[in-house]
Amino acid sequence: MTVFKTALGRTPRIVTTATTPRISSSISNTSALVLARLAYKQHPAMSVTTQQEAAYKRNPHSDFKAVEASRPAWDASSTFRYTQTVDPSWAFGGGANALHDSSSTSSSSSSKKHIAIDPYEPGRPAPFNYKLLISSIVPRPIGFVSTISAEGKTKNLAPFSYFNMINHDPPLFVLGFAGSLDSPKDTLRNLLDSRECTVNIISESFIEAANATSVDAPYGSSEWDVSGLTPINDCVDVKAPRVREAVFSVECRLESVREFESRATPGKKTGAMVVLEGTRFWVREDAVNEERNMVAPEVLRPMSRLGGISYGRTTEAIEIPRPVFEKDVGGAEGFEKLRKAADGTGK
Numbered sequence: 001m002t003v004f005k006t007a008l009g010r011t012p013r014i015v016t017t018a019t020t021p022r023i024s025s026s027i028s029n030t031s032a033l034v035l036a037r038l039a040y041k042q043h044p045a046m047s048v049t050t051q052q053e054a055a056y057k058r059n060p061h062s063d064f065k066a067v068e069a070s071r072p073a074w075d076a077s078s079t080f081r082y083t084q085t086v087d088p089s090w091a092f093g094g095g096a097n098a099l100h101d102s103s104s105t106s107s108s109s110s111s112k113k114h115i116a117i118d119p120y121e122p123g124r125p126a127p128f129n130y131k132l133l134i135s136s137i138v139p140r141p142i143g144f145v146s147t148i149s150a151e152g153k154t155k156n157l158a159p160f161s162y163f164n165m166i167n168h169d170p171p172l173f174v175l176g177f178a179g180s181l182d183s184p185k186d187t188l189r190n191l192l193d194s195r196e197c198t199v200n201i202i203s204e205s206f207i208e209a210a211n212a213t214s215v216d217a218p219y220g221s222s223e224w225d226v227s228g229l230t231p232i233n234d235c236v237d238v239k240a241p242r243v244r245e246a247v248f249s250v251e252c253r254l255e256s257v258r259e260f261e262s263r264a265t266p267g268k269k270t271g272a273m274v275v276l277e278g279t280r281f282w283v284r285e286d287a288v289n290e291e292r293n294m295v296a297p298e299v300l301r302p303m304s305r306l307g308g309i310s311y312g313r314t315t316e317a318i319e320i321p322r323p324v325f326e327k328d329v330g331g332a333e334g335f336e337k338l339r340k341a342a343d344g345t346g347k
């Protein structure tokens with residue numbers, strides 16, 4: 001059990017590590033570490049992150065530039081728009097829409113079988129779970145995190161897609177880091193040290209530069225230089241710069257930290273989660289409405305993370321009103337009708 005004092009000077013959060021390891025039935029399970037060690041033997045100068053990357057084989061293309069050149073150019077004319085939903089006449093109890101049974105879409109699924117996967121089944125290489133999860137838990141928002149060490153010398157900038165907002169009062173955000181607190185990524189190291197950061201949202205207009213900051217640069221070499229992005233030092237509550245090019249940024253203080261233990265290798269710490277508290281928002285003037293409570297997606301143009309080395313654009317949206325039990329479902333009476341209908345169909 002580890003205790004970290006919060007940056008906000010409130011009661012320290014007690015941080016517990018996972019203590020109920022699932023003993024893997026698979027001793028022969030090839031872990032990411034084993035693969036990483038193999039890669040290290042071949043390339044001893046590589047950093048741990050670089051070794052892991054070699055193990056993940058994230059880039060599926062032997063000649064990435066050739067594959068990229070064979071694809072259509074970026075469609076600059078594709079701007080954000082709203083369409084109707086698939087079935088605007090959908091009614092409560094209606095279940096999946098027409099796409100479910102349509103043979104013309106890859107989402108058609110009524111006749112498709114599911115496969116159950118035990119993450120620790122014998123012989124399943126550990127990187128497989130990582131690759132499966134990052135390609136299925138999608139799209140993920142990306143927190144583009146700027147940190148600075150406590151003494152103010154070492155600046156860091158890197159993207160993290162184990163990222164989300166988990167509350168709004170107080171504004172709380174979560175970040176997940178691969179690796180342990182003993183051997184932290186530079187961002188985590190700075191966060192533990194200075195207990196503050198800015199989280200910036202990545203737009204289409206600087207996606208290449210943002211991706212460049214994920215380079216496995218040694219501690220002390222700033223990714224700001226690699227990216228060409230502009231640090232701006234006008235934050236009020238934190239010393240870490242925000243990204244000038246970002247439409248939306250948040251100044252954050254470290255709220256709590258928790259470390260996780262591997263199930264495949266009990267005793268080994270393999271992940272850390274930090275909760276950040278947002279203390280100030282920064283938004284580009286042309287992106288926010290007069291009431292300062294809504295950011296326009298057509299200005300923000302956010303990029304999200306998909307599996308492997310893929311990113312997603314958000315160019316199309318639909319709107320569906322939040323249903324109200326009495327008005328839309330018909331209250332208890334309407335609900336009972338739907339229940340009976342579902343019983344009849346065996347749903």
Ligand SMILES: Cc1cc2nc3c(=O)[nH]c(=O)nc-3n(C[C@H](O)[C@H](O)[C@H](O)COP(=O)(O)O)c2cc1C
Pocket residue numbers: 049142156157158159160161162163176177178179185186187188211213214215216217305
């Ligand atoms: C889009 C994207 C999302 C990423 N998400 C995460 C993440 O959620 N957790 C993590 O540990 N690494 C993640 N990475 C990898 C880190 O950005 C990378 O290890 C980086 O070098 C860390 O920088 P640092 O050591 O300067 O903190 C991601 C990389 C990219 C390109």
